[in-house]
Amino acid sequence: xxxxxxxxxxxxxxxxxxxxxxxxxxxxxxxxxxxxxxxxxxxxxxxxxxxxxxxxxxxxxxxxxxxxxxxxxxxxxxxxxxxxxxxxxxxxxxxxxxxxxxxxxxxxxxxxxxxxxxxxxxxxxxxxxxxxxxxxxxxxxxxxxxxxxxxxxxxxxxxxxxxxxxxxxxxxxxxxxxxxxxxxxxxxxxxxxxxxxxxxxxxxxxxxxxxxxxxxxxxxxxxxxxxxxxxxxxxxxxxxxxxxxxxxxxxxxxxxxxxxxxxxxxxxxx
Amino acid sequence: xxxxxxxxxxxxxxxxxxxxxxxxxxxxxxxxxxxxxxxxxxxxxxxxxxxxxxxxxxxxxxxxxxxxxxxxxxxxxxxxxxxxxxxxxxxxxxxxxxxxxxxxxxxxxxxxxxxxxxxxxxxxxxxxxxxxxxxxxxxxxxxxxxxxxxxxxxxxxxxxxxxxxxxxxxxxxxxxxxxxxxxxxxxxxxxxxxxxxxxxxxxxxxxxxxxxxxxxxxxxxxxxxxxxxxxxxxxxxxxxxxxxxxxxxxxxxxxxxxxxxxxxxxxxxxx
Numbered sequence: 001x002x003x004x005x006x007x008x009x010x011x012x013x014x015x016x017x018x019x020x021x022x023x024x025x026x027x028x029x030x031x032x033x034x035x036x037x038x039x040x041x042x043x044x045x046x047x048x049x050x051x052x053x054x055x056x057x058x059x060x061x062x063x064x065x066x067x068x069x070x071x072x073x074x075x076x077x078x079x080x081x082x083x084x085x086x087x088x089x090x091x092x093x094x095x096x097x098x099x100x101x102x103x104x105x106x107x108x109x110x111x112x113x114x115x116x117x118x119x120x121x122x123x124x125x126x127x128x129x130x131x132x133x134x135x136x137x138x139x140x141x142x143x144x145x146x147x148x149x150x151x152x153x154x155x156x157x158x159x160x161x162x163x164x165x166x167x168x169x170x171x172x173x174x175x176x177x178x179x180x181x182x183x184x185x186x187x188x189x190x191x192x193x194x195x196x197x198x199x200x201x202x203x204x205x206x207x208x209x210x211x212x213x214x215x216x217x218x219x220x221x222x223x224x225x226x227x228x229x230x231x232x233x234x235x236x237x238x239x240x241x242x243x244x245x246x247x248x249x250x251x252x253x254x255x256x257x258x259x260x261x262x263x264x265x266x267x268x269x270x
Numbered sequence: 271x272x273x274x275x276x277x278x279x280x281x282x283x284x285x286x287x288x289x290x291x292x293x294x295x296x297x298x299x300x301x302x303x304x305x306x307x308x309x310x311x312x313x314x315x316x317x318x319x320x321x322x323x324x325x326x327x328x329x330x331x332x333x334x335x336x337x338x339x340x341x342x343x344x345x346x347x348x349x350x351x352x353x354x355x356x357x358x359x360x361x362x363x364x365x366x367x368x369x370x371x372x373x374x375x376x377x378x379x380x381x382x383x384x385x386x387x388x389x390x391x392x393x394x395x396x397x398x399x400x401x402x403x404x405x406x407x408x409x410x411x412x413x414x415x416x417x418x419x420x421x422x423x424x425x426x427x428x429x430x431x432x433x434x435x436x437x438x439x440x441x442x443x444x445x446x447x448x449x450x451x452x453x454x455x456x457x458x459x460x461x462x463x464x465x466x467x468x469x470x471x472x473x474x475x476x477x478x479x480x481x482x483x484x485x486x487x488x489x490x491x492x493x494x495x496x497x498x499x500x501x502x503x504x505x506x507x508x509x510x511x512x513x514x515x516x517x518x519x520x521x522x523x524x525x526x527x528x529x530x531x532x533x534x535x536x537x538x539x540x541x
Binding site: 151152154155157158159161162201202203204 | 426427428429430431432445446448449450451466
């Protein structure tokens with residue numbers, strides 16, 4: 001059965017698209033047939049992050065408006081056959097996104113046997129973001145360890161609880177997961193940024209992953225490679241852990257202890 | 271997909287600022303009124319303003335002049351509240367809704383105790399207020415029994431941007447509320463989870479309403495329209511333990527919010 005997962009945040013620039021790309025790639029690497037859709041109409045980015053921008057011919061809006069078939073618009077990832085990308089339109093107005101159109105595309109993806117539909121939400125709480133979460137079964141709420149991002153994430157959780165189809169129809173609520181990105185353990189330990197436990201206490205949903213701040217993220221974006229494929233980097237391993245946890249594996253939260261806390265100090269609870 | 275109706279009528283209870291005009295010296299009224307309005311200008315620019323004439327019963331300055339003065343001061347009034355229908359005629363020429371809403375018995379008794387001029391007895395069947403003699407003898411702050419309805423029980427986190435309003439009821443809070451959320455009750459609010467947003471008790475004007483919280487980290491608290499805000503960590507200075515917020519009358523008859531520890535907390539470290 002197809003599961004729809006929205007990657008959302010409220011605030012911009014916290015790492016939704018980076019997380020969507022790595023999450024979708026991670027699912028595909030684990031054999032799940034996955035489609036990842038860019039809902040940021042007019043500001044398409046996901047295709048760049050996944051390095052397939054040159055192969056985009058038709059986009060999401062073309063499919064919704066009937067100018068192209070879904071099979072023509074889906075771009076197969078060149079690294080993994082299980083992953084397909086549906087790019088956002090760069091030219092169309094964002095009003096072109098309509099609920100029944102989105103539903104029709106999702107229904108077709110279900111018929112095509114996809115295991116997961118990953119919706120990369122735009123920032124804000126307007127039409128694009130609302131439609132990205134509308135049909136969600138699960139939500140990855142991405143935030144930085146910073147108060148404004150946390151507040152926006154909180155707002156977004158409220159919207160998921162009221163505006164999703166599951167909420168409106170009184171079905172089992174959308175399963176919400178917390179993803180903290182750009183985490184610097186050293187600074188969190190010093191109290192310069194919110195600790196992961198503080199963020200979790202404020203938002204009151206379970207943590208799916210804590211992704212450490214890493215230079216690799218920028219390099220990967222520029223190269224069009226999902227971070228999860230950057231072998232050996234802590235950010236890549238954190239994303240890999242995140243995907244594993246999402247699929248039910250029990251993995252401890254890594255990368256939470258900065259170099260500032262020496263081994264003996266941790267040992268003796270200093 | 272089912273089509274939504276484009277026009278519907280819904281009930282609502284919007285927050286509004288009341289400009290309360292009390293009895294007193296008619297000569298200084300205009301000056302005091304303009305001073306009050308000037309002080310509150312940023313607030314008045316953004317909120318709905320209602321003129322409350324229910325405590326103004328002296329006949330030497332009539333309602334007409336007051337409304338004119340308030341309007342001349344640049345306040346856009348949404349309505350006028352009056353205590354008895356006698357003032358209605360004076361307001362007929364303004365195209366303003368005039369709402370007759372007598373002060374409650376409790377308010378009348380309290381004012382009498384403070385030496386306020388005699389007021390006509392309000393009708394005893396005012397449904398929004400507890401008019402039993404027992405409650406009138408209570409000090410404000412000792413919460414009277416609720417209006418008889420079961421409290422609203424909050425079990426899911428109240429998120430930023432969400433509002434819970436319990437009309438004519440208390441709220442029992444069993445899930446955390448976030449910064450930017452609003453918890454509003456006509457009755458009292460009892461919180462067993464962290465309160466981080468705004469929390470307003472006695473929204474319908476019940477001055478005996480109170481807020482009791484095991485972990486109060488609110489942005490704003492209010493009882494019966496009297497509010498205060500908090501700077502970061504100001505509440506932590508109270509010891510961070512269980513707190514009750516109640517409304518008291520000080521010696522001058524002004525309403526003040528009082529924060530008091532429910533129980534002496536032995537430790538400020540609670541996590």
